[in-house]
Amino acid sequence: MRTITGSCRCAQVQITVRGEPKRIGICHCTDCRQESGSAFTFFGVWPAAKFEHLGETAGFRGRQFCPTCGSRLFSADDGEAEIKLGILAEAPTKLTPTYELWIKRRERWLRPVEGAEQYQEDRK
Numbered sequence: 001m002r003t004i005t006g007s008c009r010c011a012q013v014q015i016t017v018r019g020e021p022k023r024i025g026i027c028h029c030t031d032c033r034q035e036s037g038s039a040f041t042f043f044g045v046w047p048a049a050k051f052e053h054l055g056e057t058a059g060f061r062g063r064q065f066c067p068t069c070g071s072r073l074f075s076a077d078d079g080e081a082e083i084k085l086g087i088l089a090e091a092p093t094k095l096t097p098t099y100e101l102w103i104k105r106r107e108r109w110l111r112p113v114e115g116a117e118q119y120q121e122d123r124k
């Protein structure tokens with residue numbers, strides 16, 4: 001089974017996911033823009049049972065980040081874990097977005113990802 005690893009910028013927090021993601025997304029919403037300080041977030045969703053992390057995190061409204069370096073890391077509940085893919089060790093990743101959210105807030109210089117489902121707001 002494929003194992004993918006990642007960490008925050010200071011390496012205090014390490015993450016591992018196993019197997020294939022359920023879906024891969026890009027989101028242009030206000031929360032994601034503010035959280036990342038960038039134009040969008042890039043994330044993958046795995047079953048929660050396939051996700052592990054080591055190291056102390058801090059959270060705001062369910063979104064976990066490193067309290068030392070501030071890297072944005074993941075959100076997880078009993079069912080699913082959503083991992084920010086910018087923290088993966090290998091880049092480029094072999095992961096391509098399957099859907100795109102809040103495209104009405106997408107920067108005009110960004111093009112839709114070819115083949116990805118497009119949603120004006122959240123996924124229905």
Ligand SMILES: [Zn+2]
Pocket residue numbers: 008009010011012013066067068069070071
């Ligand atoms: Zn860190």
Ligand SMILES: [Zn+2]
Pocket residue numbers: 027028029030031032033101102
């Ligand atoms: Zn968002």
